Amino acid sequence: MSAGDACLAAFGERLRNAFPEAQLISRIGGDEFAVLLPSGKTRRDTEMEVGMRIGSLRSPILYNGDLLPIDMSVGLAFVSKDTELNPKLLFEAADRALYDAKRNTSKFLVCS
Known part of the structure; x- marks a missing residue:
């Protein structure tokens, strides 16, 4: 390996x-x-x-x-209680937060 x-x-x-x-x-x-x-x-x-x-x-x-x-870098996304769950949009939000974290020194960002 x-x-x-x-x-x-x-x-x-x-x-x-x-x-x-x-x-x-x-x-x-x-x-x-x-x-x-x-x-x-x-x-x-x-x-x-x-x-x-x-x-x-x-x-x-x-x-x-x-x-x-x-x-490592971490991007978080949350489902709003006011909207219907859309896995594609949730994944895209987490992915945006991840790439923002990679550019940021905090390495940890949240996206709604």
Whole structure:
């Protein structure tokens, strides 16, 4: 297994451990993953919870005796209670937030 494959596999496992309540965790391409969390918590609580959990995802990954650094950006999107769920629009909003986070030094942005 190559170092890149090992990192992706380890990161996917870390996501599963960090978000056991997730309804879906999926690699969507390259080094991008999607995590679908259940509703029921407030937006603020979800943002805080995700923010606290991403620290554990960033620790280096051991590969062939070397510690490989991990960096990540996070984009969040929420379904409004006033609108009908549209998975395509939700994904696009999260994707916009992700790319905004990649350009921003905070590495963590939310999009409605």
